[in-house]
Amino acid sequence: MSSKLSEHIRQMPSRRDPPYRPAMTIDKEEAAELDKKLGDAANYDIGLLREMVNADPDNIEFRKALVSGIASAEYAGIDAFSRKVCEWQDWEVPNSLIMAMARQTWDEVRHARLATGVLESYGGKIGEYPDTLAGGAAGAAPSSTQGGGHAHGNGQQANGGATPQAAMQEPISMLSAVNVSLEGGALLLFKGTSELGAKIGDPLMERCFDYNWADEVTHTAIGDYFVKLLAEDDPEAEKRALRIHAMSEYGRTRLDEQQTEELKEFFADEMERATAALAGGGYAGQGAQDTSDDAASGG
């Protein structure tokens, strides 16, 4: 049976002041405003914005957009990890994992405060740009999709994993996807942004993101440590962790346009099924094959 605390948290929507405003939901007026500020609304992309700041260091709007995009993810991190502090008390996990999530929540609070400070140094504020990530919506899934019942051990919960959404709440999967894969990948973002700050003579940007980088190394280590601990002597759990890591990376490598043969091989079956599904949907022929190949190779 779920605890009252986790039930209560699941019912609570993700909130922030000013309210979250996901980039995908902005209206035409705001898109036109972004066109004006960034040359194109589609340029509101953290990877590209770093290159834009590098190309035009005097353009303060580019810096505001870059730091806003990163800060948005930090606020979402506060929401997501603080939910885990409550929700994972329903699972049979060591108390040290709950405490690690609490520590991580406070780390994200510091990151959000630091990024907000950098943004304010440019004359910007939170909410001026839309959110790249908005709240811990995944953690706020309706209780009907959550597993109930008593804990079973090794990060397991009765009926947990009944739906893909519920499966993502499970500690091993979530730690592997978010702490190890996502935060591990974010190490490059923070390192690169800190180096960019040094290059353009912006010490606040340089030091803020160097600080964040150091914390992200710890967060990745926390995730790796607990996945190892929870999946110890459980090869199925270890395979599940690997698979969820691959899925998390798969989504991002397409964005990063990187080639990963190993990942492509890992998802060979999925690609075959996707190709068959595309063919079944009337997208037969070489085009369907190209689509699945492109997805794997980052095209």
Place this chain on the structure above:
Amino acid sequence: MLPVVEIDIGPCINCSLCRRACPTEAINYFSTGKRTHVVDKELCIGCDICVKVCPMDCIDQDMEYKPDPVKLESAKVKARAFAKRQRGVRVARRERAQRAKEKVHA
């Protein structure tokens, strides 16, 4: 000839930066079946890129390993192709950033 590398899996946190940076895809993770990053030494060209990106300093040179010259040459060909693709991505991104700069200043 540069020595190949090996990963000390003790301190490794599986962040995957080395694997994603490797120009010859010599570092395996998903295919190992376990949560461990392992270098396929036959594919390693000793470029040291993985050593530079590792946040845990857990990648070292293996001075003992003697590479097969034929396999090493083939790995270098793969690395050149990778570098060319990466350069293409970087150039495209730089051009797009330049266009954004020109557009807002127009």
